[in-house]
Amino acid sequence: MANQLSLSIDRSSPVPLYHQVVQGIEAAIHSGILEPGSRLDNEIDLAAQLNLSRPTMRKAMDELVRAGLLVRKRGVGTQVVSSQVRRPLELSSLYDDLSNNGKKPTTDVLSFSHIEADAATLTALQLPAGSKVYHFTRLRKVGGKPLALMENWVRDDITSMDEAQLAKEGLYAILRRGGVNFRLASQRIGAMIANDYQAPLLEAEVGSALVTMERTAVDDTGRMVETGHHVYRADSYSFEMTLVQR
Amino acid sequence: MANQLSLSIDRSSPVPLYHQVVQGIEAAIHSGILEPGSRLDNEIDLAAQLNLSRPTMRKAMDELVRAGLLVRKRGVGTQVVSSQVRRPLELSSLYDDLSNNGKKPTTDVLSFSHIEADAATLTALQLPAGSKVYHFTRLRKVGGKPLALMENWVRDDITSMDEAQLAKEGLYAILRRGGVNFRLASQRIGAMIANDYQAPLLEAEVGSALVTMERTAVDDTGRMVETGHHVYRADSYSFEMTLVQR
């Protein structure tokens, strides 16, 4: 009711209609046109307003519900949820996160080697014995201040890489250019105390708090592409996410 | 091809058909009938085998892809992803998590009060000035060993609660019985060092690593129901999750 939300749908665009709707409503919410708590028109009217079918409209709203921007209730309607909630955790790299926020991260490559994988890596990446992997440690800084210390293992049968590349761009950018389509990642977040090795690199005291993250990423063919162990200064980094009830 | 996966669909059941399919395939994967890496029949054949329409079949597979169990590729087919990946982070409480894993958590209520909310809480729960909230701190133990120290603020206009209830069951169970339907939660995970207050309660050294979690939960009407600040012993708890590329 009373929410015209004049989106424009471009049927000749290659981007799917439902996704155009998602982007439109997302923009309307972030720009304040759709206020938190306000109710949207019902699905059928909305679909009619945009000359779309109801399933298409529903698919768009499904995504927004999953993203935590909308809340639906049968027999009642659809509401804009408080904009205070944050974006869900996405499959992206720290480099992407920082770049998107306008920061300019730099990377020091502390070590780089192309070696035979040890047992733990073979298991994590599900590789046959004797496989070789890239192994490297990097220090990421933002504004000259160290933020993260990252150790990664990457299978070598996808794309080749070298130290210079890693210093210039993010690991995920390199892999994506190498033809990897990431599909999902499994990660574990915990905490630890900075040890003698980590502390000086991160310019922190030995014994200060660090956030730890272990991640293994899988591509669209089901291959384990990369596994890593990262630690972050707890005073500069934390993980934000929105959980949605299914 | 060659994957019959003989599911049985009960059309008289109140549980939606697509959800029955989700459960069936999920069970087949976990029981090993569908091996990691194996390809499923195409959507149309699968739908025909189960006497379902393709949209219904697709909706089921959509959920499984989102859950990280399947991987689809246009022009190729659908594959079972390695079962090594873990469950996605769900909107549940620590109490639920532990109970589901067969552990028997106990709860000490350290403090409990029904007071006027301070400024930070008013903001977090988006309440009008002068509102009252429940405020309490709890210590959760598993097998007699302290695991988490939790401080929560809950709005009081939904359901009443007391110390005895909190000692006996989880906060989310109480709220759900009070008619709250949780929809989403926004949370932030980080790390800190145990201080003089936390360390003895958690039976840890001052200066040991703690995982911190701040969460605000929203119900299906868009109300902020609960906000809390929890700390966990880093040697006993970490957050596992599966991220899926959209």
Added chain:
DNA sequence: AACATCCTAATGTCAGGACAAACTATTGAC
């Protein structure tokens, strides 16, 4: 005035069809 009942509006589920786009593998030409 309090309660139970009916009605309405909205989302939830399901069907069947059509075409588009992407990937594979085969076929054909050079």
Added chain:
DNA sequence: GTCAATAGTTTGTCCTGACATTAGGATGTT
């Protein structure tokens, strides 16, 4: 033998239509 065009398979998108289920208000009765 190598490369490019082509055909076939499979998922991706979009449509129309129908009925079920739920929440909440309106209505009527006691």
